[in-house]
Amino acid sequence: DAFTGSLNRTSGENFGSYAINKNTLALNSNYILNYSSANFILNKKQLTITADNKTKAYNTPNPILTASYSGFAGIENQSVLQTPVLLTTTATLTSLPGTYSISANGATASNYNINFVQGTLTIGTNNGQLITFAALADKLSNDVPFNLTASSSVGLIISYTSSDPTIARIINGNQVEILKAGTVTITATQSGNANYAAATPVSQLLRILDNxxxxxxxxxxxxxxxxxxxxAVLTAVGASTYVWSNANGIIGAQTTNKLTVRPSENTTYTVTGANAFGRTSTQTITITVKEDLSVIVTSPATNIISPNGDGVNDYFVVKNIDLYPNNTIVIYDRSGKTLYKVKSYKNTWDGSVNGLLLEEGTYYYIIDFGDGKTTSKKGFITIVKQ
Incomplete structure (x- = not known):
């Protein structure tokens, strides 16, 4: 004899207890079939939610936290969770390098027993440190020490080196001391710390001009x-520009390398010269003046005046007589008779007396300089009518 038909159970796939029904189960007519019911138990499935391990650099935002799932039935996934998993970490933006736990909790699902596994957030040193170091302006060999102003993007202290400390060396940590003319390379470095990796060095060329x-x-x-x-014409050489100081007897401009002077006494002349970069020095020259006035007629070789109005030898000229304003000049003939006498002579006598031109011939002069120390001068002059 054999059973025919089959049992069935109350439909449903969720966690719970389902009745097992007799359904069509039967024996032949020789038997009375008594059926005792039972229950079909669906237990919760084991689900493991693991916080994924993460990494980040110091002083950067935390990464998005994620989780992995193991144990879903069939094609089910995290969408069956009534409450999604909550992922948290104790690490913050400024947490120091090291390892920090990532916690997973809070998830619920009616058909699953959930086991939570922690993950790890590893914070490493930050590789994003950058150095900003602007190009260096040319310097002069006599310039004073100057500051270097490179900076780190994360605020760490910059160190400097010079490719040739005999030309320019680093002092006081961030200053350049210039020793002589030449060209060097100044390099800015930052070696990093526990939080930041070393920055890429930055170099700049420094040209030092000879001054x-x-x-x-x-x-x-x-x-x-x-x-x-x-x-006299004084000529200065050795500089690019020149300025002469005020002094006795200067004639004309004082801002070129040449200076015309007509001193009336011993005089020291001073010039200040500057090179192309403005560095200056001074030099002096002393001119000694002899009390030695020369008496010169327009034609000094013959002591002749020819007052005919042609502009040549028309006047009796005593060169430099203007330097003796108290002078007196007397003109007289061979017999000693005074023909012309004038005080403060201005080089204007043309050989005439009372408006009449003297006869051709030789005449004589006496010059009294009127300063009480210069010896009077005597001489002759010839008048020629042409």
Missing amino acids: QIPVITIESDLGVNIRKGDE
Whole structure:
């Protein structure tokens, strides 16, 4: 004999107890079938939720936290969770490098027993440190120490090195001391710390221009001993620009390398010269003036005046007489008779007396300089009518 038909159970796939029914189960007519019911138990399935391990650099935002799931039935996934998993970590933006736990909890699902496994957030040193170091301006060999101003993007202290400390060396940590002209490379570095990795070094070229003090010399076209009233040209060399200080007897501009002077006494002339970079030095020259006025007619070789109005030898000229404003000049003939006498002579006598031109011939002069110390001068002059 054999059973026919089958049992069935109350439909449902969720966690719970389902009745097992007799359904069509039967025996032949020789048997009376008594059926005792039972229950079909669906237990919760084991689900493991694991917080995924994460990494980040120091002083950067935390990464998005995620989880992995193991144990879903069939094609089910985390969408069957009534409450999603909550992922948290104790690490913050500024947490120091190290390892920090990632906690997973809070998830619920009616058909699953959930087991939570922690993950780890590992914070490493930050590789994003950058150095900003601007190009260096040219310097002069006599410039004072100057500051270097490179900076780290994370605020750490910069160190500097020079490729040739005999030209320019680093002092006081962030200053350059210039020792001589030349070219060096200044390199800015930052070695990092527990939180930040070393930055990539940045180098800049420093050119130091030679700025020697100008060596000036002065020469006079008449030498350093001249007669009173002479005009000398002083020439300075050795600089790019020149400025002469005020002094006795200067004639004309004082801002070129040449200076025209007509000193009335011993005088020291001073020039200040600057090179192309503005560095200056001074030099002096002393001109000694001799009390030695020369009496010169327009044609000094013959002591002749020819007052005919042609502009040549028309006047009796005493060169430099203006330097003796108290002078007196007397003109007289061979017999000693005074023909012309004037005080403060201005080089204007044309050989006439009372409006009449003297006869051709030789006449004589006496010059009294009127300063009480210069010896009077005597001489002759010839009048020629042409």
